[in-house]
Amino acid sequence: MKKNEKKGFTLAELLIVVAIIAVLVAISIPIFNSQLEKARKAVDMQNARNIESALMAAFTDGTIQVPETVDQNGDGNGAWVTICRDSQSVPKGYGFMGSRTAFCGANKGITVNGKLSGAWNRYNDDIAKVLSEAGINVSNLKIRSNGKSDGWDWIIIEVGYNSNGFYSRMYSGFKGEASGADRVGVTNIEKQIG
Numbered sequence: 001m002k003k004n005e006k007k008g009f010t011l012a013e014l015l016i017v018v019a020i021i022a023v024l025v026a027i028s029i030p031i032f033n034s035q036l037e038k039a040r041k042a043v044d045m046q047n048a049r050n051i052e053s054a055l056m057a058a059f060t061d062g063t064i065q066v067p068e069t070v071d072q073n074g075d076g077n078g079a080w081v082t083i084c085r086d087s088q089s090v091p092k093g094y095g096f097m098g099s100r101t102a103f104c105g106a107n108k109g110i111t112v113n114g115k116l117s118g119a120w121n122r123y124n125d126d127i128a129k130v131l132s133e134a135g136i137n138v139s140n141l142k143i144r145s146n147g148k149s150d151g152w153d154w155i156i157i158e159v160g161y162n163s164n165g166f167y168s169r170m171y172s173g174f175k176g177e178a179s180g181a182d183r184v185g186v187t188n189i190e191k192q193i194g
Helices: 013-058 125-135 188-193
Strands: 075-083 102-106 154-162 165-173
Touching: 013 075, 013 125, 013 154, 013 165, 075 125, 102 125, 102 154, 165 188
Parallel strands: none
Antiparallel strands: 075 102, 075 154, 154 165
16 A cells, blocks of 8 residues: 655745745845835936926027126026925925925026016916926926935026026935025035036
């Protein structure tokens, strides 16, 4: 008579396989999260570059007209777009965003599409229209990256004139940090763009 031989895995073999799978998962999750964050930052940077290109094109073709003057503080004139993670992540001095995650603005006296802009802290629909015509939907813009030490909570893209002449700048920071004329040094997005 033949004995019934049952073939299968022992408990020890199953535990070893489960342990190997657990180690592989533990190793892969941080790598996956790191790659996901790189992709989010790339989206943020591409959005900023697209906005800068649209503002530069509008400036070049005369759609945006900026006087070549500075005020008594040495501050210039220009048009800008501020993109935030959420409506609470605004830079210092930008409490006027309301519930928006993107704000289009221009200094008083800037002409956009033939219309003179009002106060700097009012949303400028004409800047939003310039971006829309360039294929950029401002209402969908927001910061995608997680905002840790090498990231950002907001990005500002601006073009205009200051005491050094014409300028175009994209810079970043964290919630409550200074922006604009108060911003010094190279910011994280500037480091990553190069």
